Every structure is written in C-alpha cells, then in structure tokens.
Amino acid sequence: MSDSQHIAVIGAGAFGTALAAVVAQTGRAQAVLIGRDASVIADLAAIRVHEGALPGIRLPDALVFSARAKDLEGADIVLFAMPSQAQVAAAETYGPYLKPCVPVVICAKGIERQTSRLLTEVLEAALPGHPVAMLSGPGFAADIAKGLPTAMAIAAKELSLAEQLAKAISGQTFRLYASDDRIGVQLGGALKNVLAIACGIVEGMGLGDSARAALIARGLAEMSRLVDAMGGRGDTVRGLSGLGDLVLTATSHQSRNLRFGIALGQGEPIAAQHGALVEGAFAAAVAARLAESHQIEMPITQAVAAIIDGSLDIPTAITQLMSRPITTE
Ligand SMILES: NC(=O)C1=CN([C@@H]2O[C@H](COP(=O)(O)OP(=O)(O)OC[C@H]3O[C@@H](n4cnc5c(N)ncnc54)[C@H](OP(=O)(O)O)[C@@H]3O)[C@@H](O)[C@H]2O)C=CC1
Numbered sequence: 001m002s003d004s005q006h007i008a009v010i011g012a013g014a015f016g017t018a019l020a021a022v023v024a025q026t027g028r029a030q031a032v033l034i035g036r037d038a039s040v041i042a043d044l045a046a047i048r049v050h051e052g053a054l055p056g057i058r059l060p061d062a063l064v065f066s067a068r069a070k071d072l073e074g075a076d077i078v079l080f081a082m083p084s085q086a087q088v089a090a091a092e093t094y095g096p097y098l099k100p101c102v103p104v105v106i107c108a109k110g111i112e113r114q115t116s117r118l119l120t121e122v123l124e125a126a127l128p129g130h131p132v133a134m135l136s137g138p139g140f141a142a143d144i145a146k147g148l149p150t151a152m153a154i155a156a157k158e159l160s161l162a163e164q165l166a167k168a169i170s171g172q173t174f175r176l177y178a179s180d181d182r183i184g185v186q187l188g189g190a191l192k193n194v195l196a197i198a199c200g201i202v203e204g205m206g207l208g209d210s211a212r213a214a215l216i217a218r219g220l221a222e223m224s225r226l227v228d229a230m231g232g233r234g235d236t237v238r239g240l241s242g243l244g245d246l247v248l249t250a251t252s253h254q255s256r257n258l259r260f261g262i263a264l265g266q267g268e269p270i271a272a273q274h275g276a277l278v279e280g281a282f283a284a285a286v287a288a289r290l291a292e293s294h295q296i297e298m299p300i301t302q303a304v305a306a307i308i309d310g311s312l313d314i315p316t317a318i319t320q321l322m323s324r325p326i327t328t329e
Pocket residue numbers: 010011012013014015016035036037053081082083084086087089090093107108109110139140141142277279
C-alpha cells in the first residue's frame with residue numbers, strides 16, 4: 001500500500017456512504033464511493049446528501065462519487081459495503097477492475113445463506129489473490145456519517161495487515177481496532193443480529209428489561225461457543241464485534257433487527273415486514289444449521305430461526321427457553 005492511498009467503497013447504501021464519508025474526512029486518502037445506481041450517484045454528486053439512506057447528513061466535499069466500476073482501478077484498498085447475500089454478485093461485477101493483490105474489506109454482517117459459508121470464505125473464493133479482511137462492530141451508519149464517536153473492529157488473517165487497514169481507514173471520530181480473528185469478528189456481527197431480533201421480540205411482548213439483559217448475556221455465550229467451534233477465539237465476541245454490537249442493537253431503536261423483532265413480538269406477521277434490510281432474518285437459519293452441524297447448543301438462535309420459518313410460535317419458544325434444564329453458567 002502506498003503513502004497517498006486511494007480507498008474505494010463499493011455499495012452506496014447507508015453503511016457504504018458513511019464509511020466513504022469518514023475516509024474522505026481524514027484528508028489522508030482519496031475516497032471514492034461506487035454505487036450501481038447511476039441516478040443515486042448523480043444526486044449524491046449534485047447535493048452531497050444521501051436523502052434515501054442518510055437524510056439530512058452533509059457528505060464531505062472531498063468525497064468522490066462514481067457509478068463506473070472502472071474507477072476502482074486505482075484503488076489500494078476496497079471496501080465491500082453491500083448486504084451479505086450480495087457479496088458474490090458484487091465480486092463478479094467489480095472483481096475484474098481490482099488491481100492484483102489489493103486488500104478487500106467486507107463490511108457486511110452475515111453468513112452466506114445458500115452454503116453456510118463465512119463471508120471471508122465466500123470472497124476468498126470469488127477474488128483469488130486478494131487478502132480479505134472483515135470490518136464489524138457497533139456503529140450505526142448515521143452516527144458514523146454525522147461524525148459521532150464510533151469504534152469498530154477490523155480483522156485480517158495477518159495482524160499486520162489489519163493494523164495497516166485500521167490506520168488507513170480510522171479518522172478523528174471513527175476508530176478501528178485490529179484483530180487477526182476473522183472468524184470471531186465476523187460471527188460476532190452476524191450473530192448479534194439474530195440476538196437483536198430476540199431482544200426485539202422481548203420488547204414487543206413487553207417482557208421487561210431483565211429478560212433483555214438475560215438474552216444479551218446468554219446470547220453472548222452462544223456466540224462464543226460457535227466461534228470456538230468454528231476455529232475462532234470465543235473471547236473475541238466479548239469485544240466490539242459481539243458484545244459491543246449486541247448491546248447497541250439490542251437496545252437502540254435505530255436497529256432494523258431490533259425493530260423487526262419488536263414487530264414480531266407485537267404480533268405482526270413476517271410477510272407484512274418488508275423494505276428494510278434485516279440481516280438477522282437470513283442469518284438465523286444459517287446459524288441454527290451451523291450449531292447443529294458443530295453439535296453445540298444455541299437455544300436462543302435456534303428459537304429465533306424457528307419463529308422466522310414459522311415452525312414455532314413465540315409463546316411456545318419462551319416456555320421452551322425457560323424450561324431448559326437448570327445448569328451452570
Ligand atoms: N446501516 C448500518 O448502520 C450498518 C450496516 N452494516 C452492514 O452493512 C451491510 C449493508 O447495510 P446497509 O448499508 O445498511 O444497507 P442499505 O440497504 O442501506 O444499502 C445496501 C446497498 O448495497 C447495494 N447493493 C446491493 N447489491 C449490490 C451489488 N450486487 N453490487 C453493488 N451494490 C449492491 C444497494 O444498492 P441498490 O440501492 O442499488 O440496491 C445499496 O446501495 C449489511 O450487511 C449491514 O448489516 C454494518 C454496520 C452498520
């Protein structure tokens with residue numbers, strides 16, 4: 001990576017726009033936001049506000065907008081900021097324009113639905129030769145774009161690369177912590193969404209803050225078990241990606257996953273809830289399958305998956321969770 005870096009962010013939604021804004025704000029790198037919808041990009045360039053994704057938030061003058069994949073050709077670091085299930089399609093579209101060996105940073109929180117593969121495996125297969133890193137942790141796009149203080153984690157196979165990326169992307173109000181546990185960091189982000197849905201159900205049903213706190217603590221134990229079973233370090237989820245993000249999205253109504261859960265808890269049918277991206281609604285079934293294949297217990301995650309696929313109703317799920325054998329913590 002050279003001194004004067006070019007950082008490209010692909011995906012002109014809420015998170016991609018916020019990340020591109022903080023990178024542009026550093027003044028250290030040239031930042032370009034690449035979106036696939038030319039009319040959205042033209043509006044962004046004209047008014048410097050993303051009215052659809054980040055209404056009312058002025059984007060930095062230094063940020064460049066483009067709808068052309070060709071503008072990736074100069075990039076030294078590329079962030080993939082589209083939903084989890086769109087990562088492969090994006091790699092197919094944009095991969096041919098990347099310089100060889102350029103690091104690619106996944107900024108999505110999920111697991112591939114069809115294959116149960118982790119997103120790092122997905123992009124390593126789709127973009128051979130590119131080191132694949134993972135950025136995750138607590139941070140709402142709007143908070144990041146407004147310049148409110150936020151901290152997240154970035155993980156690469158080599159800690160030295162994670163550290164370089166952390167330095168390149170961090171700014172005055174956006175701070176990245178480096179890790180070499182890609183499994184822990186990405187599962188923390190994917191699984192907290194499922195647990196945020198569970199917390200939403202608890203809120204929607206009016207079951208109280210004590211129940212929410214219990215879900216957070218027991219949910220963290222579930223995350224940690226799956227991370228260990230899949231070759232990561234269970235302790236990672238006690239950091240920003242995991243506990244940090246779970247506390248944020250289990251308690252803030254800015255969270256789409258929490259709001260989805262609240263609607264479920266209030267009796268709204270799943271079919272009536274479309275529009276916003278709810279990553280946890282995809283991740284729940286995959287995580288439940290992974291728990292089964294690794295023979296570990298993830299009762300909250302499995303209950304959310306069963307509620308979403310319609311095989312379990314919420315009152316029965318609660319009864320089942322509360323009548324599990326008494327055990328040690
Ligand atoms: N919003 C947030 O606060 C945070 C989000 N995240 C994660 O970031 C990811 C994206 O979320 P978010 O930005 O909120 O979602 P949005 O729905 O706001 O934006 C998603 C963006 O991805 C684009 N996109 C979809 N498919 C492709 C593709 N194949 N190629 C290129 N672009 C594509 C969409 O383009 P189009 O509009 O043309 O469909 C859209 O601009 C999720 O995994 C989420 O969990 C992580 C932390 C914070």
